[in-house]
Amino acid sequence: MQTRTLGELAEYVNGQVKGDPSIQIKSAATLARAEEGEISFLANIKYEKQIETTKASAVIVGKNVTTEAKVPLLIAEDPYYAFMQILVLLHGHRKHKKVGVSKVAFISDSAKIGADCDIHHFVTIADGAKIGNRCVIYPGAYIGENVKMGDDCIIYPNVSIYDGCEIGSRVIIHSNATIGEDGFGFATHEGKHHKIPQIGITILEDDVEIGAGCGIERGTLGDTIIEKGTKLGDLIAIGHGTKVGPHCLLVAQVGISGSTTLGHHCIVGGQVGITGHINIGNYVMIGAKSGVINNVTDGKIVLGSPAVDAGIAKRAYSMLKYLPEMRKTIRKLEKDIEQLSPKPQSPDKTG
Amino acid sequence: MQTRTLGELAEYVNGQVKGDPSIQIKSAATLARAEEGEISFLANIKYEKQIETTKASAVIVGKNVTTEAKVPLLIAEDPYYAFMQILVLLHGHRKHKKVGVSKVAFISDSAKIGADCDIHHFVTIADGAKIGNRCVIYPGAYIGENVKMGDDCIIYPNVSIYDGCEIGSRVIIHSNATIGEDGFGFATHEGKHHKIPQIGITILEDDVEIGAGCGIERGTLGDTIIEKGTKLGDLIAIGHGTKVGPHCLLVAQVGISGSTTLGHHCIVGGQVGITGHINIGNYVMIGAKSGVINNVTDGKIVLGSPAVDAGIAKRAYSMLKYLPEMRKTIRKLEKDIEQLSPKPQSPDKTG
């Protein structure tokens, strides 16, 4: 950790200082917790009032923030990006201890390990696997037969990668995630479920990050693909043969069935479920907990279960609570109209 | 991998050839990806048009498919089952390397290991455990005290099976699944939650398959049972004392609370939640993302949260989007009726 002046930080992120640029900044913290020497960040406009009370020595804000607070500001075009850059500068990412290749790891004679890898104890690297340079593989991870892995990957403890899967470069896989397990495919015949060989693989392209405890099934015939730069949260299940395009964000506990395709730059909220054999376009946003059962075209924002246009869904779901009242009113209206309607005269009166 | 003629394949699956039976088939692929020498399969009627453009050398179809495409067809009674049979014939299931019993596995002196097992490195088999013949146990798996396991099981890397659980024959458990962890049972007294000993076990019967990352709690007093032939997808949570009947299919991320019973041949969609202490009959189908809070009788198809008859649910949920319009209309109708109703005359006018 290294101390920088606010001015240096502003220059580093291409921003402007409002206040004293000579202030020393040694680390970062939330507005509520920051102390002297720390820089903070207005992550959410909800917290704008905290700028007035924070003990931070400086706060990163966007150009649209118009606080009168006395705390020095670092005004940035893209304040969240600036915050990320400064966090990396001040703290860096996790440092991985240089351990080399453990003697208590099992590495097959036919496996190939690139230069400068750190392979921890109790790791298994099976026959024919090929690991690139500078990969870090933590204890208990299992790298199956003929797995191919690029450079600079980080595989956290107890990850399992099944045979034949392909992992790009700079891929991060968090603990207890499973890559390339068998797809959920059975042919039901006379009441019994017969396992279908799953001969596809799972491909994670460059710069993919997979959260803890995820399961990314291998394909039955085709492959399951998570394309470059896409990030998955924890406990996500991806079905066999599904393709998630590049630069998507999938929040925790999402489930996507098999043979579905997502385009690029999609954002999928937590606990969303997406059915199989459909197409989701590019730049699609899917609200948390939605259930998507139909194709979604480029740029759409959908919500609800089944998911529809988010604006419509928000209005509709917010009215659910009025259903009992609506039903009561409809019944009253029926009675009112019955009373207003001309009564058919009874025969004896017409006689 | 072995080459067969289309005629041989048809004979093998009891189907008929439409076209040249002497065509050589060496593997299988999807309609979109298949090349010469590959057989494909019409998995979903949505893809029927692909039969006209596929480069596959043959396509497996059902009797009801009436394509005019020139590609040779293998017509089968149950085409999905035929496809499975052919995939097994051409590709087979995963081959497990014969590794014998690793010296870097820990196997208790009181554990019993059957004939021809493959126990990989870093496996623990605790006191009193009994493993049948020809089981494959991958690195990092933990088999607790007194666990009983039948023959021909496959336990993938980093699976944990708690003490005393019983695993049948031909059971497959995918990576990072947990079998027999403590049930979620606490007695709350004066604001504190006191752990209730979970003295039941988890039983997985013959031919059960458990997806990656599942958690199947042990019972509190009775046992948690997954009956024969039932298949679970990834990331499924089964509560203590629940019984899932034979030959069910549970798709990924299903959650079932404790002490619930499912009959046989149920199909439970992804992300379904089922409450505790209820009974689900036989041949029940539960649509994805449903929340089931009441008993369901044999053969019912339910959907929604709370789940009701699927036909009713589909109509109801498809109308959610009209709620704002409906509410507006109701208000208008109220006003209209008010205007139509005879006004009570004011006292001064009647004077």
Next chain:
Amino acid sequence: MQTRTLGELAEYVNGQVKGDPSIQIKSAATLARAEEGEISFLANIKYEKQIETTKASAVIVGKNVTTEAKVPLLIAEDPYYAFMQILVLLHGHRKHKKVGVSKVAFISDSAKIGADCDIHHFVTIADGAKIGNRCVIYPGAYIGENVKMGDDCIIYPNVSIYDGCEIGSRVIIHSNATIGEDGFGFATHEGKHHKIPQIGITILEDDVEIGAGCGIERGTLGDTIIEKGTKLGDLIAIGHGTKVGPHCLLVAQVGISGSTTLGHHCIVGGQVGITGHINIGNYVMIGAKSGVINNVTDGKIVLGSPAVDAGIAKRAYSMLKYLPEMRKTIRKLEKDIEQLSPKPQSPDKTG
């Protein structure tokens, strides 16, 4: 396992016996399965009829149960708590074999291990980690750098605890759970997602229990905290910087986004999703499968997605099935009113 008389058990739990106090009780079982010598428990009023047919030698009931059954009763103020006490007395919690510190565990020279710990094979305890007294760490568990752990913890197989996290005393973590993985934080800039260093940690306070396969992200700047006595079921995802207050119960598959705060004694049903940056009060109950998107005040019971007052939600969701009928009726009413309304006369008639 030790035999006790019903009278002894009643005295132990401060209850009264109705029947013969000299009956010998050796274990506990469900009403349906209990045999002679076993005590059972009326867990759910739904099962009251089973008291008449149970073969149990005694049944624990609350003061409000008025059965005429002949089976001896143990009447307790808080029958579930009494049941827990008796189960602990008769069966105890899981006994952990005394294995000491395995020579096939890897323990850093700079790690400190307390007295009487059992560290199993294939465990990694990284640099600077500090483990308290009498902890049990099962095979394949990973304890990262500088992790601090109190006394009497139980860490089940293949758990991963990332660097720097703090674990209190008497904490139980079930298999394949991940503690302190990176929070899901990315700054998106020019279409790419840039990883934000996650410099906070995860803190599990005293007496916390974490279910199998959970993922509890570390904080970005602040920490993720599960406070004392809180119990999590299986497959739960907790986002970065979220604080779950003391003595809460979270049922399986709950997901909570980042920077949200729960008070004390909350009960969160299975598969609930809670959005980020909100506040949930004390003693809040959230019905299974709910989606909570707004703050919830103390003592509220909420349900639905989006979650509202549970009473309102129950009525509203139970009426969903009437939506098609309601829409039809509204259309009919529109027509009826149109017919009732005075018709504007056409010009030619007025001429």
